[in-house]
Amino acid sequence: MDMRTPKTVIQLRHVTKRFGHQAALDNVSFRIHAGEIVGFVGANGAGKTTTISTIMGFIRPTIGTVELFGVTVEPQSAHQLHERIGYAAGDMELPARLTAHQYFSFLLHQSDGDHAELYKDLCRRFKPELHKKIGALSRGNKQKIALIAAFVTDPEVIILDEPTSGLDPMMQEAFLDLVRESKKKGKTIFMSSHYLTEVADVCSRVILMRSGAIIEDVQALKLLEKSGKSVTITTGYKATRPPKDAIDVETVAHKTNVTMTFVFKGSAEELQRWVSSVKQLQDIEISEYNLEGAFKSLYETEDKPS
């Protein structure tokens, strides 16, 4: 065996999940290696939560297999793998009648090892309300508890389903810091998110899902490259036409000039040639097209009839 080959920790092989006649997942396959931080992106109903549910062993695939650490996940034996996994979901229902302190006490009793220091560190970062009943807490405060619970046993793999929903910006940043530190420690994180900027921020790889199928599985940087450049020009020549590869063109006419914004997916040389041909150029701004845009354009591409 090649020692440089990273260990596969999560592997889905041709996973299909049907609920009645409805296919929630359709032939989904991917693998995640140890130490990777993978973002899992898709619109509502794309199948992200169903995928995570099969990985956690909450539900069984109709066809195909899910493996964790090389072991096939089955609902009846998934608990043996959960010792090595941390899990949190944005819509996670924590035991409402317990205080957070009681819940952590219960949770830590289910795990081997002494995690007191890590628990203190996580409480220092997220500042949860430990002595109120969880049921009486706000959405954001409950989410802090769910996140602490996912990390507190120092698991090898952390699976997060919309982890920052309900968190305020400061806590979102605290969470992203924690993910970055976990990455340095070699942890594997698989997180679904609607906040594509946070995915771009911390993830090395992005898997995009649509209608139960994977439509893209790329390095985050490649996705940004593929998504092109966002270009805004201001010119005094009102009849300026955008380059032929431009998409999402918006033109705003002012009294003496026009501002044109578009996404350009062609090469840098083509863009340079076009810019040099623009008459009465007054201003130009070229930036990376953000992941939100990339996501949107990928979805739109898929939506177009072939």
Added chain:
Amino acid sequence: MMRSVFLKTLYDKRWFIFGWTLGFVALSVLMTSFFPAMRQTGALDSLLANMPAALQGLIGNLADLRTFPTYIASQLFDIRIPLIAGVMAIILGLGLSTAEEERGELRTLLSLPISRTRLLVEKWLALCLIMAIGTGGIVLGILGSAPFIDGASIELDTLLPLVAMTWLVMVAYGTVTFAAGFASGSRAVANTLGMLIIIGSFILSTFGKAVDWLADFEKFSLLHYFPAVDIAKGTIDYNNVVVLGTVSLVSLIIAIILFRRRDVA
């Protein structure tokens, strides 16, 4: 404190336990306090004689009202407790199974290193203990109030088998609902099955003695295996213990087999 699913369940249900135990204490005190009035029932004799046979089943045999052990067996253990315990069993069985799944808390528990079998068995043990605490309330109510009521005396040797069999019936009721909830994940299925068995048992046992066409089905009632008055008279049929215990264990095993493999919402 919160070391296991068993302890967590007891903690979650502490107010339920307190409320129902208090209810059983109150009911037992009430029924004990009625004894002096019920044993002097000359007027009831003629009233009962004129009632249709089916309705007589709801009141019981008047001869059983003459002594406290048979009175408490026929009026409390034979008629009222099975109905009330049935309601308790459905609420508890649903609360420990489908209610947690509907709220989404079951997934949270299953995301931890807790096996489905362990989760189910620990919750079932908590159900058994909660039922035991409830029946403890009956003992407390009777023994606490009997010394103050004229003629109300009962030996522990008589009371404890009655309470133990009550507990077995309650556990069987609760386990059927609980098991249906875990096996199916559906509140409707668990509720329907629980109601069917509890109300069906009550109807078959109450009216089966007097309505000919029901008599053949009476043995399908769980209460058939809890002849409270016979127990109060000192007759204990251990086959009844086996039947009630088997109903609970078979329900539990079916639930484990199905719950281990099914999807959790």
